[in-house]
Amino acid sequence: MDSTIIAPKPSTDTLLSNILAALISIQEDQTKLRSQVEEYQRATSTEDTVEDKIAAASSATSTHLSQSQQYSDRIILTTYPGQMGIKPIPLHWGVTDPLTRGPVVVSRHPSSIKRRNAIGAYGGSYCVYRALSIAIGALPANHIPDYGLTAPPVSFPPQPSWTGKAIVSMDPWGHMVPQLWGKEIQEEKMDLRPSIAITKAHMTIPEIEGAVQAGRLKVDGNVVLNAQGELKVTKAAIEPVWYLPGVAERFGITEGVLRRALFEDTGGMYPELITRPDLKVFLPPIGGATVYIFGDPSTIPDTTVPLTSRVHDECNGSDVFGSDICTCRPYLIYGIEECVRQAQEGGNGVIVYFRKEGRALGEVTKYLVYNARKRQEGGDTADNYFLRTENVAGVKDARFQALMPDILSWLGIKKIDRFMSMSNMKYEAIADANIEVVERCPIPDELIPADSRVEIDAKIAAGYFTSGQVPTEKGLADVKGRGWDDIQH
Numbered sequence: 310m311d312s313t314i315i316a317p318k319p320s321t322d323t324l325l326s327n328i329l330a331a332l333i334s335i336q337e338d339q340t341k342l343r344s345q346v347e348e349y350q351r352a353t354s355t356e357d358t359v360e361d362k363i364a365a366a367s368s369a370t371s372t373h374l375s376q377s378q379q380y381s382d383r384i385i386l387t388t389y390p391g392q393m394g395i396k397p398i399p400l401h402w403g404v405t406d407p408l409t410r411g412p413v414v415v416s417r418h419p420s421s422i423k424r425r426n427a428i429g430a431y432g433g434s435y436c437v438y439r440a441l442s443i444a445i446g447a448l449p450a451n452h453i454p455d456y457g458l459t460a461p462p463v464s465f466p467p468q469p470s471w472t473g474k475a476i477v478s479m480d481p482w483g484h485m486v487p488q489l490w491g492k493e494i495q496e497e498k499m500d501l502r503p504s505i506a507i508t509k510a511h512m513t514i515p516e517i518e519g520a521v522q523a524g525r526l527k528v529d530g531n532v533v534l535n536a537q538g539e540l541k542v543t544k545a546a547i548e549p550v551w552y553l554p555g556v557a558e559r560f561g562i563t564e565g566v567l568r569r570a571l572f573e574d575t576g577g578m579y580p581e582l583i584t585r586p587d588l589k590v591f592l593p594p595i596g597g598a599t600v601y602i603f604g605d606p607s608t609i610p611d612t613t614v615p616l617t618s619r620v621h622d623e624c625n626g627s628d629v630f631g632s633d634i635c636t637c638r639p640y641l642i643y644g645i646e647e648c649v650r651q652a653q654e655g656g657n658g659v660i661v662y663f664r665k666e667g668r669a670l671g672e673v674t675k676y677l678v679y680n681a682r683k684r685q686e687g688g689d690t691a692d693n694y695f696l697r698t699e700n701v702a703g704v705k706d707a708r709f710q711a712l713m714p715d716i717l718s719w720l721g722i723k724k725i726d727r728f729m730s731m732s733n734m735k736y737e738a739i740a741d742a743n744i745e746v747v748e749r750c751p752i753p754d755e756l757i758p759a760d761s762r763v764e765i766d767a768k769i770a771a772g773y774f775t776s777g778q779v780p781t782e783k784g785l786a787d788v789k790g791r792g793w794d795d796i797q798h
């Protein structure tokens with residue numbers, strides 16, 4: 310490096326005066342902003358109030374709501390720390406006692422806004438639909454949920470992993486919010502919402518019925534209830550809650566870099582990421598995950614009880630609609646069948662389903678890639694599988710499994726006897742979380758749809774686990790998917 314371009318180190322005095330100048334400028338900005346907001350409020354109150362305008366707009370589409378059911382006429386900005394009356398409830402992430410840890414408060418309801426200790430909104434990606442419901446007058450802005458009768462039917466007690474840094478992307482106490490902070494919700498009317506919900510259900514899947522008919526699974530009246538392959542399941546829905554210092558550490562970056570990227574690439578949607586370094590928790594507007602448990606959930610942390618597990622990332626086209634360009638649904642169903650078998654043998658089966666569509670790049674990117682794969686010279690071949698994704702998205706995979714093991718840690722999993730995945734990224738992330746994987750189980754060849762050979766061979770060549778042969782470069786070029794001519798629309 311050319312030493313002449315390095316600026317001399319500023320003295321402590323220069324640094325302090327720079328910081329002081331920055332603080333004065335922030336203060337001036339804030340005063341300016343406050344007077345602008347007040348001016349706006351004065352201007353609107355001489356004509357219609359904001360509420361009148363919203364109510365007038367909503368009355369055209371829905372039931373007319375009174376002013377008291379909409380937002381207050383003062384817009385409270387919480388952008389800068391140390392504002393008058395703003396006193397976040399202390400949040401001590403990773404401590405053992407939940408009451409010392411404190412509730413995650415992210416709501417801007419009048420009873421909660423001054424005590425907010427998190428950035429973002431409850432509800433993951435659905436917060437936007439909730440806002441829309443309020444905007445059109447379908448939902449009162451001050452709605453207070455009734456959590457009576459909603460408690461989990463199965464106990465998910467605290468695990469040692471709930472203390473410390475093993476969990477940084479969800480709130481381990483998220484299913485117990487109404488129970489732990491009932492006083493705050495009922496007496497202080499605070500808007501605290503659960504970020505985890507647990508329930509029990511039955512499920513039927515045609516392939517599982519097929520497995521029963523073929524004699525691969527037996528009816529036991531407990532896990533498999535009947536000849537139609539009806540399964541008994543306990544399930545948990547989980548919304549993301551990110552502890553930013555912990556998330557940054559997991560990816561080996563600074564909290565500042567993480568905050569800046571989240572701010573910039575959500576269109577500046579959350580200024581508090583930049584201006585409120587005192588708020589360490591962020592509820593991102595992304596999809597969450599669902600856990601499906603076959604067997605007795607209370608024995609999951611017991612390492613003497615065998616556990617089969619698959620961690621699956623959403624692929625709507627295959628999972629739900631049966632697209633045959635990838636192995637997603639066949640592998641998922643194979644995972645479920647093996648989980649059910651393990652539960653029938655006295656163990657447990659755990660499927661974790663993440664909303665990370667199209668390698669967390671989304672379905673639009675995915676379809677663009679499908680088109681490019683089919684149109685490229687030589688057709689859709691395994692050797693160019695990742696290249697096409699990189700050309701469109703700039704990155705071949707955005708799932709970055711580093712946060713994934715949090716859910717396994719939340720369940721108290723320390724060992725997976727049979728891991729139903731070939732992904733090296735998932736395997737390495739689980740190993741980094743100090744969870745032992747005894748056996749890795751690839752998808753059996755007979756379950757791989759012909760057109761998805763391109764995907765699976767490319768993945769194996771890139772490092773996915775296989776008990777068979779790793780394809781050579783020449784071999785990959787020979788693995789070819791369906792072209793346009795084969796698809797009749």
Ligand SMILES: [Zn+2]
Nearest residue numbers: 624627635637
């Ligand atoms: Zn797929």
